[in-house]
Amino acid sequence: MGAIRTIGVANGGGDAPGLNAVIRGVVKSAIGRFGWRVIGIRNGFDSLIWPETCLPLTWNSVSGILPRGGTILGTTNRGNPFAYHQTVGGREVIQDFSARCLENARSIGLDALVVIGGDGTQSIARDFFRLGLPVVGVPKTIDNDLSATEVTFGFDTALHIVTEAIDRLHTTAESHHRVMLIEVMGRDAGWIALHSGIAGGADIILIPEIPFTFESIARAIARREEAGKNFSLIVVAEVVKLPEKDPLGKPIPPPQPGSVANTIAFSLREMLQKELRVTVLGHVQRGGSPSPYDRILATRFGVAASELVSRGEFGRMVCLRAGEITSVPIEDAVAHLKLVDPGSEIVRTARSVGISFGDEQ
Ligand code: F6P
Numbered sequence: 001m002g003a004i005r006t007i008g009v010a011n012g013g014g015d016a017p018g019l020n021a022v023i024r025g026v027v028k029s030a031i032g033r034f035g036w037r038v039i040g041i042r043n044g045f046d047s048l049i050w051p052e053t054c055l056p057l058t059w060n061s062v063s064g065i066l067p068r069g070g071t072i073l074g075t076t077n078r079g080n081p082f083a084y085h086q087t088v089g090g091r092e093v094i095q096d097f098s099a100r101c102l103e104n105a106r107s108i109g110l111d112a113l114v115v116i117g118g119d120g121t122q123s124i125a126r127d128f129f130r131l132g133l134p135v136v137g138v139p140k141t142i143d144n145d146l147s148a149t150e151v152t153f154g155f156d157t158a159l160h161i162v163t164e165a166i167d168r169l170h171t172t173a174e175s176h177h178r179v180m181l182i183e184v185m186g187r188d189a190g191w192i193a194l195h196s197g198i199a200g201g202a203d204i205i206l207i208p209e210i211p212f213t214f215e216s217i218a219r220a221i222a223r224r225e226e227a228g229k230n231f232s233l234i235v236v237a238e239v240v241k242l243p244e245k246d247p248l249g250k251p252i253p254p255p256q257p258g259s260v261a262n263t264i265a266f267s268l269r270e271m272l273q274k275e276l277r278v279t280v281l282g283h284v285q286r287g288g289s290p291s292p293y294d295r296i297l298a299t300r301f302g303v304a305a306s307e308l309v310s311r312g313e314f315g316r317m318v319c320l321r322a323g324e325i326t327s328v329p330i331e332d333a334v335a336h337l338k339l340v341d342p343g344s345e346i347v348r349t350a351r352s353v354g355i356s357f358g359d360e361q
Helices: 019-032 098-107 119-130 155-176 191-199 214-226 260-272 282-286 292-310 345-352
Strands: 006-011 037-041 055-057 084-088 091-095 112-117 135-139 179-184 204-206 232-237 276-280 316-321 324-329
Touching (some): 006 019, 019 037, 019 112, 112 119, 112 292, 119 135, 135 292, 155 179, 155 232, 155 276, 155 282, 155 292, 179 260, 191 204, 214 232, 214 260, 260 276, 292 316
Parallel strands (some): 112 135, 179 276
Antiparallel strands (some): 037 055, 084 091
């Protein structure tokens, strides 16, 4: 392959605090260190389908974006070019635009593409790489569920937001002698719930990796009451697996993220005979300015992505291992999700300080 002259930067899936810091890291190192031109691919891979929407990225255009939440490129989680959903004449049609993307990548002169995203977006990057596009990946998700990297940027910021919310709920729960449930994001993994629950001193943490029963939750709350604590805080991961039946033996319909804590509260209310309140934090967890940790990690990832391109190491994703930035094949990075190990030290630590996972007898 010839010398690199122009690279593209794309981001896909849900946004995460630190995305702009990655873009800035890629652009500044690409221009300042390597002398390349950088083109921003808007809204997932959309600018590869419609190249007139490309956004030229200069030193100036990324200046000042380090502390900004969201992404200057825009994003979407419905933009897979291999199966693109569009509504045409009131009907949903699905089209494969991958060949068109490759053609457009060539016509706009892309010598490489940096793709920032979680498992879904990295799978698309892998598929483009298989078709011959020189791609490098940067892991992104507040869920921290990518197995190839110890941490993804956005996770630390989300933890700060959730921990602050738990702290605030604590004081009102205590004053009113209530049981408070707080539902947090994380998709299939319980990392946000587990870490924020420990940081916020939650009494019960419910995560998808550890099945719970209503009876066990009730016993944990009763134990607290016996110890003179007549309030409790329950952190609920959004896709926690619910028992099949409620305490009265009625089947529980499958809830959607956003309604899980309410479904649990509905069942617990009868059992506990206590006042319960539910807070669903939702997208607040993804918005706003990244934490210093995420700004630094995102900057390191962005610069490392440019370095991978400069060495021609395509098909690889940057990652953090033992505190060092390194890289792995994207193929391996998307092979499986990183889930909480119920037997791990961190779960043991939580149990050791009295946190219940709703599974104790
Ligand atoms: O993957 C990040 C994430 O925020 C998950 O925690 C959450 O389940 C999902 O995205 C929400 O997606 P959307 O923004 O499409 O509602």
